[in-house]
Amino acid sequence: MSYRDGMSARVRSEERRAEIVRAALEVIAERGYRGASMAAIAERVGLTQQGLLHHFPTKDTLLVAVLEERDKWDAVPAGTWRLDLLASLVEYNAMRPGIVQTFSALLGESVTEGHPAREYFTERYGRVRESMAQVLRTEYGDRLPNGLTPERVAPLLIAVMDGLQYQWLLDPESVDMAGAFRDFVTLLGED
Amino acid sequence: MSYRDGMSARVRSEERRAEIVRAALEVIAERGYRGASMAAIAERVGLTQQGLLHHFPTKDTLLVAVLEERDKWDAVPAGTWRLDLLASLVEYNAMRPGIVQTFSALLGESVTEGHPAREYFTERYGRVRESMAQVLRTEYGDRLPNGLTPERVAPLLIAVMDGLQYQWLLDPESVDMAGAFRDFVTLLGED
CATH class of the missing domain: 1.10.357 (Tetracycline Repressor; domain 2)
Known part of the structure; x- marks a missing residue:
């Protein structure tokens, strides 16, 4: 069993959320607020839109997560x-x-x-x-x-x-x- | 011919726009930004939504008109x-x-x-x-x-x-x- 297989579902889900937030930040930086559609963010992170919605049910919840992450980096x-x-x-x-x-x-x-x-x-x-x-x-x-x-x-x-x-x-x-x-x-x- | 009948279409349309803007301001004051739907504003001024859209094609254009009107009053x-x-x-x-x-x-x-x-x-x-x-x-x-x-x-x-x-x-x-x-x-x- 590899390290990765051994991770709990919770840890994998948190890791995936962190990846999505980083991807969202990249897309926002490149295309701005309106250009950063859920479709564009899903594509960047290699998920279907359905898959993205499983982690962040709305664009607003994802954007709040991005701002919370920025607060951590700026702290x-x-x-x-x-x-x-x-x-x-x-x-x-x-x-x-x-x-x-x-x-x-x-x-x-x-x-x-x-x-x-x-x-x-x-x-x-x-x-x-x-x-x-x-x-x-x-x-x-x-x-x-x-x-x-x-x-x-x-x-x-x-x-x-x-x-x-x-x-x-x-x-x-x-x-x-x-x-x-x-x-x-x-x-x-x-x- | 009454005074009203004699008004040009342009003047009547401007008068109607002014009425709509006042109604929008009232509805905003009572119900806030989200509560002030186009439907609620149309009802207040006695228009169908279709009739309202004839004067203001989107909520944003109506809101800008409300802010412009406020600027005039505050001036x-x-x-x-x-x-x-x-x-x-x-x-x-x-x-x-x-x-x-x-x-x-x-x-x-x-x-x-x-x-x-x-x-x-x-x-x-x-x-x-x-x-x-x-x-x-x-x-x-x-x-x-x-x-x-x-x-x-x-x-x-x-x-x-x-x-x-x-x-x-x-x-x-x-x-x-x-x-x-x-x-x-x-x-x-x-x-």
Whole structure:
């Protein structure tokens, strides 16, 4: 019996899901949100559409899995985020429009009633607000130069990143996303 | 011949379109983005769905018309916007989740390839960046206290408004949209 034969069905299924998520990310990067059809993703990973639907019953569930996977890759060990790393992340995002477009399109849909991505985003924003407050506290202490607390500034930091993505995706020639984010850091004031 | 009989077909058609847009706005306010189906909007305005499709061939074209109409209502005479008026607008938006949700959902979709609302948003952001730069120049002159120009800060101001809407729509209990926007104005510094 080979190693592979010995794997449990659960492990094989998880491995296959991970392959599908990687394939979806590739197709999104190449063809964008709309071009990344379930048919195209199934073909990339060598499955029938029926086979793909067995692992991910809808495109939205697959896209949420892609975004969760990106969160894992983008994660840095707790307490090690710094403002200048965030600026680098924005710079990096400006080189991967496919995934930024997927995030932004799905975030838009998620605010509608009963959307399958709503829970992912609600939970994610709660978590990210806490982690950004931590970043700001590490950088500035309990008050920023303007007197606001890290907890008050965290939602603004996130809002700027998200909002700039929309302006940049719509009109990349007119909007320098990374430069604008650095301007926001300037607004926060000198440490 | 009555006044009504004397109206040209074009005027009657424009009047009917305006009625439909108002009805759509009502249905959106009551039932949200997903609840505002073409069937529900047709019923509200006393048309068959076929009749509605004659004026607006898709839900997206109707929604863009609703957002254009809102832009007209929210508009203030050129050169009279002020930062404190913007803060009031955000406060007002916090009382009309239906239209904010429609704007946010459609903005999300618009960044995908070939979406019918893409042109509306791209054009709108170009215009709004100019008008916000004007607001900032009126308030601060050619440089803000932190040294940035009004043109550099304008995209951030808009990004914060848009980004806060997503966080607020997802979790209205945790996010005070109007308070957070006033915090952003604090970040801009004293005049």
